[in-house]
Amino acid sequence: MKKLLLFAALVFVLVSTAYAEELSLIVNKEKGEIIIPAEVNGKYFVTPTKHALSYYKGGNGPKSIMRALVSEIDYYNALAELGAIPGDNIKAEDMKAKSSAEGKSTEGDKLSAFVTWEGSNGEIPLDDVVVSEVANGGKVRPIDLRFSGNFEFAKRSRPGCFICLDSCSAGISTNAAWPTGALNNREVSFHGNSKVLPPDGTRVNVIVRLVK
Template structure:
């Protein structure tokens, strides 16, 4: 009888390990990076700042799932509750990202509220130019996303630090206006993603699992 109990325990334990492991999010490693002139590290290894250029960038991994499935999440920290729901999986904490944006001189609005999420409100905050970089080239973020209803992308530094701390979603860049994401797209009001679908562009982005950098800069007005 003891042998049966032990064997049964081992089988249950093995099943717990196997199925528990399957439910865990994959772990990503920040690549080695040689800082360029003017660049500084932050408390998150995957986030680099350049105060002179007013620039923040984050390492991220392409999530090919959203080439064909819709999502409202552009970039989300891998360890956030929405970490596997974005076109690009960020390798830096969203709270550190907020601090990095402030450190280089960007101004958040912190005006959008959770109640606004059902009211069709557009996010405010300092306008940003965002790029995705790999293989020596930079591509505007607008060019790596497609939507069922196209509008010119308008990324803003919404801020939302307190909501980010409360909800811990990991949201760094949302594709419609959001009261939790640190940055989001003012071109689409809150709730827009209920009727509009967003996808990553397979013909523009590199393959699933490719390491890229997401670069945030002050808007260059022409």
């Protein structure tokens, strides 16, 4: 029995440490781009979420279409290094808006995001890997990614949010196309596109560029 328990403990330790591989961001100042290593989370092919990319150790790490393998703090610093200016205009109370009409859109420098993986046909735009379902047959809005900032909140609460799919007070970069309150009012929902993204667990790179 003791041997069995010891073996089980050993297996648990091995499985736990197998995920401990920490990678690093690649910042290319000339191209104005950041490459973020991540993994696909197949759970959000069939379940709605507001998170496109979150640090796997952060509070929202398991609640995101892709799990970033690097910290969101590094991401903020990398964007600042590229010279991007954060919006920092969404506060926690703005998140209580009951509809998008009452809500506020994030500000900050414009960004664009793409995903690549082994076998992908070039850089796939974030718009193609995320499915937006707009209520009452409304028009799908292209993702308008901004450097929202929110550094103090990210540092204090560690939600791990890199890219939120609506305007948010927690994400480093969030989507200005959908103001706060849109999700509370169920005006839109998002999930990963299983027809475009590779299977669950696949290593991908998320490329974020500063749009000049």
